[in-house]
Amino acid sequence: MSYNLGDYSEEVIEHYTNPRNVGEIPDADGEGNVGNPACGDVMKLTIKIENGRIVDAKFKTFGCGAAIATSSMVTELIKNKTIEEALEVSNKTVAEALGGLPAIKMHCSVLAEDALKAAIEDYRKKSGSGGENPPSRSTPKES
Ligand code: FES
Numbered sequence: 001m002s003y004n005l006g007d008y009s010e011e012v013i014e015h016y017t018n019p020r021n022v023g024e025i026p027d028a029d030g031e032g033n034v035g036n037p038a039c040g041d042v043m044k045l046t047i048k049i050e051n052g053r054i055v056d057a058k059f060k061t062f063g064c065g066a067a068i069a070t071s072s073m074v075t076e077l078i079k080n081k082t083i084e085e086a087l088e089v090s091n092k093t094v095a096e097a098l099g100g101l102p103a104i105k106m107h108c109s110v111l112a113e114d115a116l117k118a119a120i121e122d123y124r125k126k127s128g129s130g131g132e133n134p135p136s137r138s139t140p141k142e143s
Contacts, residue, residue, distance in 0.1 A: 008065070009099030011073075016065040021075035023058045030123030032115040038107055041067050045115035047078070049123055054078050054086055059115070066101055066108035070094045074112040083120055089113070 005013070028046035035042045041063030048056035057075040061067050074094050078086040091109035095101045101109060 007102045009101075011097070011099040012066065012069045012101065015069035015072040015098065019059075019068055019072040021056075021058045021072065021079075022060065024060055025056055025058050029126065030119040030121075032118030032120075032122060034111060034114040034118055036063070036067070036107065036111050039064070041108070041111060043067065043071055043111045043115045045071070045075070045112075045119045047119045047123065049083070053080065053082050055080070061111070063111065064105070064108055066105040067111050069098055070101075070109040070112040071115070073097050074116055078116060083123075086116065087120060089116060 008016075024044065025046040025048050027048075029049040030047045032045045033042070041061070043059060043061040043063065045057065045059050047054050057078055059071040059075055061071040063071075070091070074089065077089050077094065077097060081089075091106070091113040094112050095106060095109045
């Protein structure tokens, strides 16, 4: 199968060439580490949350160009969103924001969605909350 650079939108190429928010937040509130079983590519997403809102997001992705571009775009899309709003961001949302991806590369955008969900889940576990509310002290514990 052959495909070339012309199969990618300008936005994909732009985010691949100049990825936003590369790195890792040292005192992150949530961290998502995910891998794509199909190709072995991996992504780490760290998020900072204040008052139920994502105030910062950074990524490190060891992967293909589409994975880098979707990682970059997801960090841009979730900044300043509430947890609930961020959970609405799917791999399709990210791909659409990039002007689309070739069908053969759509699976790469799943990495971004999975990392986002994992980072939010990690935040919820650490904070002991449902995310939208302050941590509850009356959460029943199972013994
Ligand atoms: Fe692995 Fe794109 S080929 S995420």
